[in-house]
Amino acid sequence: MTEFSVLVTAGPQRPGALTALHTARAIQASPYSLYRLFFYGDGVLLANRYLHEAGPAGDTARAWQDWVASERPPATVCVGAAQKRGLISDNLAEGFALAGLGDWVDALGHAGRVVHFG
Numbered sequence: 001m002t003e004f005s006v007l008v009t010a011g012p013q014r015p016g017a018l019t020a021l022h023t024a025r026a027i028q029a030s031p032y033s034l035y036r037l038f039f040y041g042d043g044v045l046l047a048n049r050y051l052h053e054a055g056p057a058g059d060t061a062r063a064w065q066d067w068v069a070s071e072r073p074p075a076t077v078c079v080g081a082a083q084k085r086g087l088i089s090d091n092l093a094e095g096f097a098l099a100g101l102g103d104w105v106d107a108l109g110h111a112g113r114v115v116h117f118g
Contacts (some may be wrong), residue, residue, distance in 0.1 A: 002033075002112040002114070004093070005034075005035045005038065005111035005115075006020060006037050006038070006115050007104070007116040008020045009117065012061040014061045016059075017060050017117065018063070023117070024067075034113055037076065038078065039078065041081055042082055045084065045087070047068075047082070048087050049065065064093075065093040072095055077098050078098075
């Protein structure tokens with residue numbers, strides 16, 4: 001079975017963030033498996049439980065957070081990128097975990113397919 005790893009660097013205001021969510025949902029609903037979601041750069045903002053932007057950006061972040069909380073995919077947030085943007089474990093949304101870039105290196109080595117949304 002093919003496993004996918006998904007890198008999300010698009011912040012909540014970028015269309016790629018919503019496309020990444022649709023893709024991750026489709027992978028999880030398919031015969032393939034989702035090895036890891038890795039949020040890096042502005043993508044880490046999708047995991048901020050206190051992001052209260054009005055409009056599409058806030059809707060995208062809430063959609064990611066609702067899906068991760070309910071479906072529990074392996075959702076990892078880069079700790080360095082998160083700290084740079086004021087995201088710490090106290091404001092991390094349910095289901096997301098902080099980790100280093102080593103987790104992304106593991107995902108690259110393990111998954112048969114890698115998809116990036118930036």
